Amino acid sequence: MAAKEFTLDDLKRILREGAGADESVDLDGDILDTDFEELGYESLALLETGGRIEREFGITLDDDVLTDARTPRALIAAVNALLGAGAAA
Incomplete structure (x- = not known):
């Protein structure tokens, strides 16, 4: 059985569920290389x-x-x- 992959969609869903989304930030845009602080997520939100x-x-x-x-x-x-390390174990 293949290990589940963590995707950008997973991350966006978890960010929205846990910390919400800043109205000024479009999480559906090209955010892969945008700093979390610019996206409105500080250390507590990331924890x-x-x-x-x-x-x-x-x-x-x-x-x-x-x-x-x-x-x-x-x-x-x-x-x-x-996730890959866990699948290899």
């Missing part, structure tokens, strides 16, 4: 997002992952790396 990702995908994110991943692209890559 909530990380917790939701962990519960939904059955992984554990180090605190460094959430602080180092400044963009959606970086966070998606980090989550998928963990």
